[in-house]
Amino acid sequence: MKPAPFRYADPRSVPEALEVLAAEEGAKVLAGGQSLLPLLSMRLAAPATLVDLNRVPGLDTVEVTGDGVRVGALVRHAGLLTHGGAARVQPLLARATANVAHPAIRNRGTTVGSIAHADPAGEMTSVLALTGGSVTVASPSGERVVGWRDLFVGPLETSLPAASVVTSAFFPALPPRSGTAFAEVARRRGDYAVCGAGVVVTLDEDRRVAAVRASYVSVGLTPEVHDLTDAVAGSPVEKADWAAAGALARTLVEPDGDLHASADYRRLLVGVLTERTLTSAADEAVERTPA
Amino acid sequence: MTTKLFGEPVRRREDARLITGRGRYLDDIGAGALAAAFVRSPHAHARIVDVDVDAALDVEGLVAIYTYEDLTGPLAEPLPVLIPHPQLHAPRTGYPLANGEVNHVGEPVVMVVATDRYVAEDAAERIAVTYEELPVVVGVDASRAAQHAVHEEIPDNVAARHHQETGDVEPALAAAPHTLSFTQYVERSACMPLEGKGVHARWDADDRSLRVHTSTQASTSVRAAIAAKLQLSLDEVEVIAPDVGGGFGVKIVHPWPEELLVPMAAIALGREVKWAEDRREHFISSAHERQQRQEVSVGFDDDGRITALDVHIWHDNGAYTPYGIIVPIVTATQLVGPYVIPVYRVVVESVYTNTVIVTPYRGAGRPQGCFAMERTMDRIADALGLDRAVVRERNLIQPDQFPYDHHLTFQDGRPVIYDSGDYPALLEKLKALVGWDGVGALRDDAEARGKLLGAGMALYVEGTGPGPYEGGHVQVLGSGKVLVSTGLTTQGQGHETSFAQIVASELGVPIEDVEVTTGDTRRFPYAVGTFASRAAVMSGNAIALAARGVREKALRIAADVLEADPGDLQIEDGVVQVRGTPGASIPLRTVAVLSNPLRYAFDEAAKQATQFATHDDTKPPVAPGDAPGLEHRDYYSPLRSTFASGAHAAVVEIDPATWEIDVVNYAVVHDCGNVVNPMIVEGQVHGGVAQGVGGALYERMAYDADGQLQNASFMDFLMPYASEVPDIVIDHQQTPSPLNPLGIKGAGEAGVIPGSAALASAIEDAVGRRITSMPISPTELYDLMRSETAERTAALDRRTGVGA
């Protein structure tokens, strides 16, 4: 369990990083290393060069505006988890990062890295999707914004070319009259979820359910957002049948089975977690909707 | 400070060193050594057609490559069958490097030695082995069906048929008022010490001596094996177990191929060579345990008293049987637990599969035996509508029945005779500790919160401290320091503390003056090893006897100096004094100086022992039959094992929406005779419970039909974290063993034994569906609850309101 030989580069700027990435075939970005290094050690990946972002200045900031939260490429999960401003604008961020691994891993692993890694078992890919987020990508041809739908191609696969650096991820703010919640079932505390669910409930001015969206963790090959509005549309929030929304969710997902959970069990959890998270998201939506 | 430390919760002296990074584990040794890495079989069963090393030869830093062809003499023979047994009719062991055939994924085929481990792995990756795949046997049922053979010459896959009986079981079953028969399974798990195995070897060509450090539970026997296999004289080999980061059984097996190959390479290359096992290697090439299929038939009367028990077990022993049939024997003989079983027959068929070898893992067959017996008790209670505690209580051996002879033969070849115990009191304490009689109210309370609550219990008796022997050496130096050594090894149990407590108490010295060394053949060359909860019983008693020998000699010398009767002397805080006569005293360190008559004074203290300082010229300086020095060596060899006991109860809450299982209460009553250090014993129990919970709810070795281990990493093999281990409440009972001077019974394995049985019982109680295999996870529980064929318990039908 020792990596195959690789060259190590530690650029001091994004353009310098891109130069190495463009020049050397099989070069890979290294951020927190919490996903990449185990792959290297097990020789499941053998990149010729590692381009370490950790000495690039300016990538470690969280910018909060009324529109949303921009998370720089070197912001650790732990930094986002404890960022009060970010939590006010988009409460899902702290709620979801609390479920990412253990403190030691959150102290090193980056939120952007986990999105670039595109693991359908990761919380933050799902949150990026649910919030309708995007990433900013620097490449030799310039900088562009890529929406989540265009980013995730398959498990551990993005649409980004090899010579690119994700400089930040942007999570839009929680819309008015909306509430969110996140919950997951894991075999052990801190493990990747057997199934996780994030939801957003939006009410109309009369506190009737206007929109319900959900996104799941460890369900499907890439993050998806499911519209569950039909199950509860127009219902006064206090009477909304969240179990019906859970039942609808069960019909929409296509989970796979693995060592820790059968596909059926995941589908069961999709229903249960949807109902549970919607109940608490609705409470938050009510709080945020003037009577 | 007081010197009577036996029985006190003295803080572990080794912990500061171990938890602040000052431990010296195998991989801390030999920073400049060459590194070994292995090419291991990717197939579960295959013939090796060709090994092509060419592509590896130009890797810079490569030093040597070894295949089976390079092995000579005894090294080219199969590894030893460590524990032969007449009923092990078809033993098989592997070779240090595969000889033409591989029988499990992970079997070593080629050893590469290079300047460091990275380079060694680079070279190993380039070695091309061509295999011809053979049919694969995975799991007891496939092995039993014997459609394919693991070893061609053993077509039925049966290595051993272990059989014991105490009477004629068939008529006894036929005559029983009630009978039940059922089949159940226990899965594989593994020891998983946080430090894997590892070996470092250094050959001194000038001195013609080999020094081997290995992360082992049995350094003396590794030494003998290395000497035999490498054709060295025993005096040319020394083996040392440094700090060892956990063993739990896997490191009692020896010699592991690497324990022979690394020294072989060190001698051949004249360089230090080291191998430190990585986690993946540990999963696929060390050892596992626990898989069994159990068929149980039991006869009982209207009160739930057992009249006959017939058990047939198929035990998966993996690809080879280096450790003989110890695990089957332990299951067979410990199954009966604390109960009177008037007629008992057990057959354990030990069968081959194309998987990693199966050797003792903490509990070593006892958890499975306990699972068979305790689940039988649960079924009897269910069938008769009795409380599960009541059925157990009615079957218990009573305190006046000791010594109690089960008429079985234990793993040490000696009779299973329980030396002492009080099982009814154990059960009473357990019921009180867990609140057994109040479970109904807890169940109602949980139901109001939307949870299903259940409770379960399991009792066990554990044969501990088997022989043949251990030894101890105690020596008082002129500085006052007391050196203690024993040959058995330490893997974190706190021997530096508990053995020091024994010596401090026996000798009357401050514990700070006592230094304990274990597992170093330079210090103590005769030993057996650390396994079967034997260290405190065996080495503890041997060390106590050695300390008593030192004490006797010290009193004799001091009596001379003080012109007193040895019977009037006492030793306290390292000073020998005449009882009731203040001032008439001599420090033990001075006695140590005087014990060794000297010609040369190398320091101030030594002057006292030189020829012109001592006066009695009527006797030779060293009397006939005496020896210089204040030291003593002694051995403890028991007549038979001593039997510890205990009882566990678990309360679980299950979420009927997600089927998550939460252990909300876990109670342990534990009896290991006289306790040297209750804090250490509780720590052992905690660790055992953690492994019990792991085996019950989290861990399994997920082999696919091709014999590939699908979860060979800590990502997918789910050892419980601290956050998954319940809070544990412990109560003690002490029934001293009459068999040994200190009255000790072993405590090392106890905590793990009843975990699966108690938790299965609790889950079954909560959900009302029969649990017939362990471990169980939420996804499996969900399947069980949806299954139309799953058996509903009678207890459930006496209650209402549980469904999927």
Ligand SMILES: Cc1cc2nc3c(=O)[nH]c(=O)nc-3n(C[C@H](O)[C@H](O)[C@H](O)COP(=O)(O)OP(=O)(O)OC[C@H]3O[C@@H](n4cnc5c(N)ncnc54)[C@H](O)[C@@H]3O)c2cc1C
């Ligand atoms: C024991 C353990 C448990 C874990 N549990 C969870 C969990 O429950 N949930 C969860 O979501 N994650 C979990 N993780 C993963 C963790 O969250 C990682 O932090 C995350 O997946 C990757 O972030 P990183 O910064 O470590 O990225 P790295 O490991 O450095 O990189 C991961 C991949 O992303 C690429 N990459 C990283 N940053 C960039 C960038 N800025 N631009 C372009 N490409 C980039 C790398 O090239 C690499 O391919 C766990 C990890 C461990 C070791």
